[in-house]
Amino acid sequence: MLQHIEKLHRIASASERLIVGLMSGTSLDGLDIALCKISGHGTSTNLRCEKFTTVDYSEALKTAVQHVFAQQVVSLDALCLLNAQIGQLHGEMINQTLLDWGVANESVDLIASHGQTIYHRPSSFHKMKNQPNSTLQIGDGDHIAAITGITTVSDFRQKHIAHGGEGAPLAMYGDYLLLRSEKEHRILLNIGGIANITYLPRSATFDEVICSDIGPGNTIMDALARLHCDYDYDKDANIAKQGSINKVLLKRMLKQSFINLPLPKTTGPETFNLDWFNAQLKAIHLENLSVPDQMATLNAFTAHAIANTLEQLPEISTVYVSGGGAHNPLLLDNISHLLKRPVFSTNKLDVNSDAKEAILFAVLANECVAGDERAFLSDNAKQPNVSMGKLSFPS
Ligand SMILES: Nc1ncnc2c1ncn2[C@@H]1O[C@H](COP(=O)(O)OP(=O)(O)OP(=O)(O)O)[C@@H](O)[C@H]1O
Numbered sequence: 100m101l102q103h104i105e106k107l108h109r110i111a112s113a114s115e116r117l118i119v120g121l122m123s124g125t126s127l128d129g130l131d132i133a134l135c136k137i138s139g140h141g142t143s144t145n146l147r148c149e150k151f152t153t154v155d156y157s158e159a160l161k162t163a164v165q166h167v168f169a170q171q172v173v174s175l176d177a178l179c180l181l182n183a184q185i186g187q188l189h190g191e192m193i194n195q196t197l198l199d200w201g202v203a204n205e206s207v208d209l210i211a212s213h214g215q216t217i218y219h220r221p222s223s224f225h226k227m228k229n230q231p232n233s234t235l236q237i238g239d240g241d242h243i244a245a246i247t248g249i250t251t252v253s254d255f256r257q258k259h260i261a262h263g264g265e266g267a268p269l270a271m272y273g274d275y276l277l278l279r280s281e282k283e284h285r286i287l288l289n290i291g292g293i294a295n296i297t298y299l300p301r302s303a304t305f306d307e308v309i310c311s312d313i314g315p316g317n318t319i320m321d322a323l324a325r326l327h328c329d330y331d332y333d334k335d336a337n338i339a340k341q342g343s344i345n346k347v348l349l350k351r352m353l354k355q356s357f358i359n360l361p362l363p364k365t366t367g368p369e370t371f372n373l374d375w376f377n378a379q380l381k382a383i384h385l386e387n388l389s390v391p392d393q394m395a396t397l398n399a400f401t402a403h404a405i406a407n408t409l410e411q412l413p414e415i416s417t418v419y420v421s422g423g424g425a426h427n428p429l430l431l432d433n434i435s436h437l438l439k440r441p442v443f444s445t446n447k448l449d450v451n452s453d454a455k456e457a458i459l460f461a462v463l464a465n466e467c468v469a470g471d472e473r474a475f476l477s478d479n480a481k482q483p484n485v486s487m488g489k490l491s492f493p494s
């Protein structure tokens with residue numbers, strides 16, 4: 100309808116926009132909601148995160164998502180229902196959060212919705228000749244727009260794939276616009292369920308940026324914790340701190356083929372999960388290794404995989420950490436110890452380390468609506484210069 104297009108045009112032409120960025124990642128802990136005031140676009144983007152919260156998923160929702168998440172065989176019935184259900188739930192979570200914050204829905208210009216990844220299958224995984232990269236996020240944007248009355252930009256990863264990318268990681272786009280520096284080489288390390296990096300050399304052009312997944316962040320540690328303790332994760336590394344690293348197991352895990360692939364690359368819990376870890380234990384007859392020793396070894400594995408990756412980058416850079424793993428003290432100690440230098444939180448760059456991924460999707464929505472083709476000038480097919488996201492109008 101013309102009225103929606105006219106409103107969108109006003110939003111795109113305004114000097115600033117209020118955008119709600121959403122992220123619900125592979126940890127399935129909840130929905131991150133960041134209220135961002137964004138002015139400009141491209142390399143002149145200016146962003147202030149005004150409010151941030153995480154709305155926890157209910158146990159019932161976590162269980163429903165886990166039934167389809169990273170599973171090769173699922174009930175289509177369950178999947179179809181979840182696509183609409185997650186869209187509706189996210190819409191309701193946004194409404195309640197905006198109400199709690201005293202922010203009127205009418206004052207919000209756009210919602211940027213990542214959706215819930217349930218499967219990620221780039222061609223490096225499926226290895227089928229002449230078949231595309233693929234990935235699937237659910238939680239339909241039309242439901243979010245209908246429930247909130249706010250135009251919603253969603254499903255960002257398909258355009259990346261359509262233009263030759265793997266659909267992930269996308270962090271480099273927002274990291275480049277918001278966090279490149281004229282003074283220092285930077286590594287932005289996000290430790291969520293999966294760990295990933297954006298390498299931003301000093302005064303980087305977009306083609307000089309390297310963005311890649313590394314391997315597990317917390318995903319296997321979380322799964323182990325869920326089996327053995329009251330938390331969904333190894334809170335403050337309390338379990339790992341009671342154990343010791345098993346060097347034989349660590350060495351075996353570090354030989355995993357994905358861990359040793361060159362950058363850039365992308366992965367997910369489809370590869371790194373408890374079944375994989377149990378197979379490693381079994382192969383070296385360590386099924387009876389104590390849970391604290393298993394956790395300490397997994398913690399060290401994540402740290403080694405991260406440190407080994409950072410050491411492949413061309414310059415020694417300042418490391419800024421975000422994501423839930425930034426709250427795991429042993430993991431950060433292990434990483435700094437291996438790198439022989441301190442690592443910092445992205446809070447030091449005025450980017451809330453828990454909100455960072457939600458903020459990055461707000462930036463992508465801003466580019467989709469108000470950006471132009473100069474933002475990500477690139478000759479690299481793996482990081483195409485495209486606007487990402489699909490538009491859902493509220494009515
Ligand atoms: N106090 C803490 N101690 C240890 N680990 C923690 C702590 N707080 C959070 N975490 C870890 O952070 C995880 C959540 O991280 P985050 O929300 O960044 O993941 P995500 O966005 O779902 O993942 P991804 O970026 O891979 O999609 C938890 O599952 C847990 O492993």
Ligand SMILES: CC(=O)N[C@H]1[C@@H]2OC[C@@H](O2)[C@@H](O)[C@@H]1O[C@H](C)C(=O)O
Binds near residue numbers: 294
């Ligand atoms: C397919 C998918 O959802 N991937 C996520 C996941 O979580 C971390 C890592 O794996 C990264 O590849 C990506 O998310 C971030 C936000 C990204 O695209 O940069």
